[in-house]
Every structure is written in structure tokens, then in C-alpha cells.
Amino acid sequence: MSTSPASSESTVRTVPVHHGMFCWFEHHSDAPERAVDYWTNLLGGEPVAVPLPCGNTMHLLNSGEHHRWSLRALSACQPLLIERGPHWLPFVAVDDTDAAYARALELGARSVHAPSTDNFGRCAMIEDPQGAALAIFTATPGATDGVNLHGHGFMAWCELVTPDPKASATFLGQVLGWTCAEHDMGAFKVTIASANGHPVASLWPRCAEDKHPWKRARWYPYVQVTSLEPAAARAKELGATLPCDIMPIPGVGRWQPTYDPTGCETALFEPSGCPSSCA
Numbered sequence: 001m002s003t004s005p006a007s008s009e010s011t012v013r014t015v016p017v018h019h020g021m022f023c024w025f026e027h028h029s030d031a032p033e034r035a036v037d038y039w040t041n042l043l044g045g046e047p048v049a050v051p052l053p054c055g056n057t058m059h060l061l062n063s064g065e066h067h068r069w070s071l072r073a074l075s076a077c078q079p080l081l082i083e084r085g086p087h088w089l090p091f092v093a094v095d096d097t098d099a100a101y102a103r104a105l106e107l108g109a110r111s112v113h114a115p116s117t118d119n120f121g122r123c124a125m126i127e128d129p130q131g132a133a134l135a136i137f138t139a140t141p142g143a144t145d146g147v148n149l150h151g152h153g154f155m156a157w158c159e160l161v162t163p164d165p166k167a168s169a170t171f172l173g174q175v176l177g178w179t180c181a182e183h184d185m186g187a188f189k190v191t192i193a194s195a196n197g198h199p200v201a202s203l204w205p206r207c208a209e210d211k212h213p214w215k216r217a218r219w220y221p222y223v224q225v226t227s228l229e230p231a232a233a234r235a236k237e238l239g240a241t242l243p244c245d246i247m248p249i250p251g252v253g254r255w256q257p258t259y260d261p262t263g264c265e266t267a268l269f270e271p272s273g274c275p276s277s278c279a
Helices: 032-043 097-106 165-176 228-237
Strands: 022-029 046-051 057-063 066-073 087-093 110-118 121-127 133-139 155-162 179-184 189-195 198-205 218-224 247-249 253-259 265-271
Touching: 022 032, 022 133, 022 155, 032 046, 032 057, 032 066, 032 228, 087 218, 087 265, 097 110, 097 121, 097 133, 097 165, 133 218, 155 165, 155 265, 165 179, 165 189, 165 198, 228 253, 228 265
Parallel strands: 022 066, 087 133, 155 198, 218 265
Antiparallel strands: 022 087, 046 057, 057 066, 110 121, 121 133, 155 218, 179 189, 189 198, 247 253, 253 265
């Protein structure tokens, strides 16, 4: 299985994360090396290939003293992950992986991977009742940089596209302790999930026009960029598909939906006047 970004000998600076907060993302595709090239050329940074004991390779994307995320071959993942095609797997920090995993199964989640421990910490993977895959992770101190807001080229937000936002909010609240509330964004409404009083994710209803091949719930991360137009143009030049034009998020910023060259769905996001992820 995959868990956390770097070995205990890494010199990349780490930042503590707290229960209920995203602490890592992993990119799964049939062409991880192509994904590494794409993201490195789009965002900059230093890729590192890490051989795993199982014989597979995990690729890390770093920028300066911070980790970004990991990438690995979809074929090396568990069957419940392989069946959804190219995707991002988010990791959420919890105080007790075993307790969160047990609670998730009680509430109807399926086990993707039972809790196990390595040098990075203790991790389990689940598929929630709406179909979204999620890793729950209790890190060894100093083993993860977390999804901290370092600016250009880092994860800034995560969205859950789900057929039933209310059911998803209830499940995530009971497993992760998230509190969820509907927010009026002017032209639309969205459910915002918070951990320890800090917004961490948005929950959106899957619309009838959604053409994504995975028909159940899925996580959709946002990568922050300094300037959206040149980033979107560069993404297209590097082989990404842009399914629609840049769109505004009232009071928050602008975003560009993309599919990278491996088919993995990611939003490019330019905040408006706020250096952090906003709700």
C-alpha cells in the first residue's frame, strides 16, 4: 500500500497536521512517469523516484523544502481503486486510524485496505457509502508535511462530487468529526465541511451533465497557481484536456477544470486576494 510522502531520513521540512485535515494526496494512473513529467513541467519542482519494498515505485513531487504529493501506477493499487480509473486518493489525518476505520465500516463503508503500520504512520483506506475512496492516516510525528498552504503548485482545496451531499456530510461528520453547513455563493449553494473550525472541503451534488466515467462519488483536488490563464494554456500545451472555460468562484477566486494527460481530473485554482484556501 501507499501511505505518506517521504522516508524518515527526508530533509524536506514537515508541518504538523490535526485530526480531520487533509494531510496528503496520491495520484493514481496508468502512466505515472508521464504524470510526473506533466506536473513538473507545469509547476516546477523536483521529482524523486522511491523504490518500494513491494517492487513498485512511488514518485514524489517536492518544491524546495516542502512535499507536494505522490504518484504511482494504478495497476499497483487495490482492486477497489483500480476499478475507478485514474484518480486522486486524498489522505485525512485522524487521531486513531483503527477507530475511524471501524466507525466507517459500521456506517456502511467498504474496506479498501485494513489498518497497517509502516515508518510513516498507521493508515487504512475505505470506499464511503457514496463511492468515494479515502485514506485515513495517523502519522508518525514529522512524517508528513500535510496539505499546508504554501502557494503556487500546492494543493489548496478538495471537492467531493457526490450523488447525495447530505448523506456524504453525515458520514464524514461521524467518521472524521467534520461539521458541514450550506453556504450561499450567489448563483448557487454549496456545502462546506470544516475540521476544528477550519474549512477543508466542499461537497457538490453530481449533476446529470457530469461526464466523468466514475459514476459514483469522487474527490476532486484543487492545485493553486499564481496566474490561471498562463497555467491553463501551459497545461493544454503539455497534453491536458480543458473541458470548459475558466470559471469564477464568487468571493474566492477562479478555477480551470482539467484532465491531465493520464486522464486524472484536477482543478487549477487562482485565489482572489486570499493566500489560503477559502470557502
